[in-house]
Amino acid sequence: MAQNIYDKPEFFEGYSQLSRSVHGLDGAAEWDSIRAVLPDLPGKRVVDLGCGFGWFARFAASQGAASVLGLDLSENMIARARRETADETVQYRIADLDRLDLPEASFDLAYSSLAFHYVEDFARLVATTHAALVAGGDFVFTIEHPIYMAPTTPMWTTDGDGRRIWPLDGYSREGKRTTDWLARGVVKYHRTIGTTLNTLIGAGFAIRHVEEWRPSGEQLRDHPEWAEETDRPMFLLIAAQR
């Protein structure tokens, strides 16, 4: 069972103050990249795996999705998502992605934003998602990039010349990583890009797009402090098709 870190009060409070929690999709630096690989949404049946406050669920509904099912482990997040959603095409349900159960061939799009790195059994999740999609259905998700996840000490440091470096180690040693981010003892699961892609391919998905997110030139003009994001990628975006 995945750790329910989002219902720890200090984590929930910290997460609620992030730009993406206050401003929604437009507050997420990687949103433009995600949107560029999303399929057309009108008439689509969508499932959002790790829906959080429901920003994407409401977006999908506003774009004409026929139905949106938002799933999340956090009672706090589902409660806020329900409060902020008036559209009846959107439904929310509490669910553990490590024990996910979905009806077969029932969705046209499975979407997930920054949730799968909390999932221990990724192969099970991928097989369940593959079965839940119709033939030709899309699977679009982001995770923390494994370069970001892997290190013993995932924080910028400097080399002997004072140059900012990302202290990579343990990249090929997959498995649990425990870090302190918003709360102590946040448990994540590191997998290489190779493992992530081969798991998708092995389940029957075709890989459509792989993006190691970096800020655009426009974003760097608006946020010069994001320059460090070009030294190591923080997010990995994958689009696949059943």
Next chain:
Amino acid sequence: MAQNIYDKPEFFEGYSQLSRSVHGLDGAAEWDSIRAVLPDLPGKRVVDLGCGFGWFARFAASQGAASVLGLDLSENMIARARRETADETVQYRIADLDRLDLPEASFDLAYSSLAFHYVEDFARLVATTHAALVAGGDFVFTIEHPIYMAPTTPMWTTDGDGRRIWPLDGYSREGKRTTDWLARGVVKYHRTIGTTLNTLIGAGFAIRHVEEWRPSGEQLRDHPEWAEETDRPMFLLIAAQR
């Protein structure tokens, strides 16, 4: 035009002393991983892009390939390859992968080992290779891993606790990298995994396997000094299909 580093005397001499130059395919740590994703070879028409001393070309012929065309920019390497190859199904030719020209739909397998990171125009090479393969043909290649290529100073260092770290920077800044390896001023071209995969997908290839090479348990028992290879991957192996 790609830099012809292999014909610099000090580079060629150093390269000739590497395990993979002395012992051939079995002297290359990543060979078992490559072999696991190769298609059956009997009857196949094979092109080896950057064939070096011809180890793989002779292997493919010994496995029953119908024909093998080995291409390399280095006159020294092609000369040695010809000297060491008796099999008439193998032909060698000097060629620059940045200006590659191949007949259309003429090969069942395009293979390349650790050559494409010297190529500036990867998209052109991939399009040419796609056109040269028959439908269903295989494309199997290795490159230096972009994590290995990217840094300003691609050498192990230690953090404040004395832990071995790989000083990653510049991962998202693609383009030329000049390093000193066997000779001064070796020019390579850094591309992210995302760019490499999207270039293949965009040309019409289906991605079959992506492996960020790490030593096996058996290899670590035989070569304990390879433990550092689990801290950052040195090679990237990709199998794709037209």
